Amino acid sequence: MLKSDEKYQAYIQILKEELIPAMGCTEPTALAYGAARCREILGREPERIQVKASGSIIKNVKSVIVPNTGQLKGIAAAVAAGAIAGVPDKKLEAISQITQEQKEEIKKFLETADITVEYLDDGLNLDMVITEQAGADTARVRIANYHTNIVLEEKNGKILLEKPVTGDKEEDLTDRGLLDMEGIWDFATTCDIMEVKDILDQQIACNMAIAEEGLKKSYGANIGQVMLDAYDNRSGNRAVAMAAAGSDARMNGCEMPVVINSGSGNQGITCSVPVIEYARELEAGNETLYRALILSNLITIHQKTGIGRLSAFCGAVCAGVAAGAGIAYLKGGGMKEIVHTVVNGLSIVSGMVCDGAKASCAAKIAFSVNAGLLGYEMYVRGQQFRDGDGLVTKGADNTIKNIGRLGREGMRATNEEIIKIMMS
The missing domain is CATH 3.30.1330 (60s Ribosomal Protein L30; Chain: A;)
Incomplete structure (x- = not known):
């Protein structure tokens, strides 16, 4: 993607607006x-x-x-x-x-x-x-x-x-409608890393630090520690456990900062920590890691744009399947592997509800990252969910649009009922 392209500058600005x-x-x-x-x-x-x-x-x-x-x-x-x-x-x-x-x-x-x-x-x-x-x-x-x-x-x-408030429009922010899977892939694989290096370095430092903190001490239900104790220390499970541990700490009073994504620290942890952990395991170079993180972050934002910042649709799902896409890139995946990882992952876990921020978010993160990983492993073995399978339709962007409609419109009544139950 050329620097003169409208999307190039927009994508940089979107990352700067969201990764805070x-x-x-x-x-x-x-x-x-x-x-x-x-x-x-x-x-x-x-x-x-x-x-x-x-x-x-x-x-x-x-x-x-x-x-x-x-x-x-x-x-x-x-x-x-x-x-x-x-x-x-x-x-x-x-x-x-x-x-x-x-x-x-x-x-x-x-x-x-x-x-x-x-x-x-x-x-x-x-x-x-x-x-x-x-x-x-x-x-x-x-x-x-x-x-x-x-x-x-x-x-x-x-x-x-x-300032005027027109529905849920975010009028002061860069147009997220410019995001699409092809554009994200093009930008992530060609952009000048130095233009986003500082914010990605901050994301790596902050989010890995709180993940490691979550594994060291007792926070909430200690999902990260349970994942490692119950299963094993393979790269896949450790990546999942690290993300869960970051949420364990964050949801339960840890006084360490997180670099967020789409207004959520849990989403920021979920779309970054598994990718970073895999990059270390695979001994990927810094540039490869940065590009994988760009993919994961922008794919998360792309999905959340249709759903909205707060919904009954658990945002960890979007971040988890985006992390799967970032890991697919680390493993040598191209555009096809990336988009099919996202579609497969969304097919597996879409509909998981958000019933508020709390200790169980860590477990939802673990399942969402696993869905992203499974989505990739399915595709490289010749398996995929196809057009007409539930919410899946032809084209990853169209499937993401369907998920956005589900989260924003279809689950509106679900959100209201969850709120009524919690307030009672």
């Missing part, structure tokens, strides 16, 4: 970021905080530990951490530098402050409005459609910032 660092699950972290910015606008510590949040936000914050809070969970903990100790300029790392003294302040604040949470049912999957009050002063911040997209800032009734 975050500490902890991105939904509570986004709430903390919003609360920190709201406190900054208010100008002093709030006495009352009101949170209005979409169902998918509530679902993903309910059971996950908020880092740097002393193992606290939930929306109240997230906004308290942001309001007391958050640094808004750090965005999804807003609560990455909380001291022990501040942890105690957060606990005291939770005991004394008036914090209320309301379900915001306005048709958006990612929407949160945080209002903070102190005395006669009031500040309000709204984040919508993606985790750092502040669309409203207000103080004492005066609008300081306001």
Whole structure:
């Protein structure tokens, strides 16, 4: 792909927009970021905080530990951490530098402050409005459609910032509609690595570090450790176990950053760690690893574009089959192997539900990466799922489009029912 091609520059920008660092699950972290910015606008510590949040936000914050809070969970903990100790300029790392003294302040604040949470049912999957009050002063911040997209800032009734919100359109971001499998393959195999090396190096360093942490210590259900204990240390199983271990740590309070993908740390871990582990096992060179990671990251984003950032469709599925595609490339696979790995993998696990961020995400990651690996092994042995087999249709992009429709439209009612069950 030529650098003058519209897609070339767009793909670079998409990677820069999506592969960003975050500490902890991105939904509570986004709430903390919003609360920190709201406190900054208010100008002093709030006495009352009101949170209005979409169902998918509530679902993903309910059971996950908020880092740097002393193992606290939930929306109240997230906004308290942001309001007391958050640094808004750090965005999804807003609560990455909380001291022990501040942890105690957060606990005291939770005991004394008036914090209320309301379900915001306005048709958006990612929407949160945080209002903070102190005395006669009031500040309000709204984040919508993606985790750092502040669309409203207000103080004492005066609008300081306001952006239009048109459905779930991400109007400030590069057009993801430019992504397609052929373009991704062309870009990944020809691009100037130096233009994306820094963000990929950060992804390698951060995501492998938290995966190794997850194998060393006890986090959640320790799925990564179980995978290694129950099976063996072969490259395939170790790659799966490492990805699961990263999620074990991240979902259960580990205070280490992750480079995310499509707004999710779990997806960032899933589409990168297995590829990196395989590259080490195969002794692939750095350039080969970088190109495999470009493939895996962009294929993840391509799938998630149709589904949306938050859905009842588990995002680990997209990242797991994308990791399978990256591994197929490491094993010498070409365009055919890549697209059939994705289609086969999606056929195996599409429909796995997201019932919020929590310990079991690690197990879902393990199954999704295994589906990607199986998708590749099927194809190189002359086996594949074909046009007309369920959601599979001719052309990988068309199959991905079907999966997007399933995740965004078909599973909308499923998402609502999951939220009702969890809230009850």
